[in-house]
Amino acid sequence: MPLIDAPRDQIPTREPPWKDIVLEQHLVRPGEIPEHEHPNLCLHLQIAGDREIEWWQNGRNAIEHTQPGSLIVIPPGTRHRWRWHGSSERLILSVEDDALQQLALQLGAQHPLEIKGAWSILVPSTRLLISEMGREAREGWPLGALYANLLALSLETNLIKNHSSQQIALPRLKGGLGVPKLKRAMEYMSANLAEDIGLEQIADEMGMSPSHFAHEFRNSTGTTPYQYLLHQRLERAKALLKTTKLPIQNVSVLTGFNYPANFVRAFRQRIGQSPDAWRKDHRR
Known part of the structure; x- marks a missing residue:
């Protein structure tokens, strides 16, 4: 029986937005994993189960008592073996070392980055970010690649x-x-993709003036609220074109375009094809 099974809640197969991070959710079963090496940083966040793990590394051996929220941090180049004493559900991430080293240099590191290994620690800020990434992945990144990439950078x-x-x-x-x-x-x-919302409504929801909200949103994301909203509307339109037989006029209304001509123009400019042509190429 494999030690790591496919999860009960399968993460969608939609192309992930992360280039330097691989995220998977697994049900880990009791058993031993032979000695192996991790080329990249590996993180395990336990999300269910309350079990023990035994590890062997560099001539040392210990048993750790874990719980939901426990984090395993395995630096790149680590060789070890371990034994699961029970089943647990985990979010497992692999972060490319080159990307992490480059970011560290940009942030002012004077020496090559070295991540401290740990077999069972509680770090609330790290747990919250990994959990949020897992939620976004399970739901198919509903807020788009921009938010997903901001989570990865965070x-x-x-x-x-x-x-x-x-x-x-x-x-x-x-x-x-x-x-x-x-x-x-x-x-x-x-x-509110189907509604004709403007900058004032979004800013009011945030309790900010329109100009302040627009400025801070762009500072945070590098794009304007309008560009983000348009991108999300076109992504929703692609999903409707691919999975339904709705007429173009209906897709236009459901994605916040008051006039089909405006929808067709925006779709062609951003996607490179008319909605009809894109649908023919991508229908299931």
Whole structure:
């Protein structure tokens, strides 16, 4: 029987937005995994189960008592073997070392980044970011690649700040909304794709003036609220074109375009094809 099974809640097969991170959800069963090496940083976040894990590394051996929220951090190049004493459900991430090293240099690291290994630690900020990434992945990245990539960057920065063997004074961010407020704004826009919402309505939802919200959103994401909203509308349109037989006029209304001609023009400009032509090429 395999030690790692496919999860009960399968993460969607939609192309993931992350280039440097692989995220999987697994049900880990009791048993031993032979000695092996990790070429990249590996993180295990336990999300269910309350079990023990025994590990062997560099001539050392110990048993760790784990619980939901426990985090395993395995630096790149680590050789070890371990034994699961019970079943547990886990989010498992692999982060490419080159990408992490490059970000560390950008943030002011004076030496090559070294991540501290750990077999069972509780780090709330890291847990929250990994959990949010898992939720977004399970739901098919409803807030789009922009939010998913912001989560990935936040996680990589968190790893450098909280799990590095050297102290790196991260630069203070000037302006921007921060991940929680960005999520709230993006959720509001995504929930109202079929409505003719404007900048004033979004800013009012956030309790900010339109100009302040637009400025801070762009500082945080590098794009304007309008560009994000348009991207989400076109992604919703592609999903409807691919999975339904709705006429173009109906797809236009459901994605917030008052006139089909405006929808067709925007779709052709951004996607490179008319909605009809794209549907013929992508129907299931």
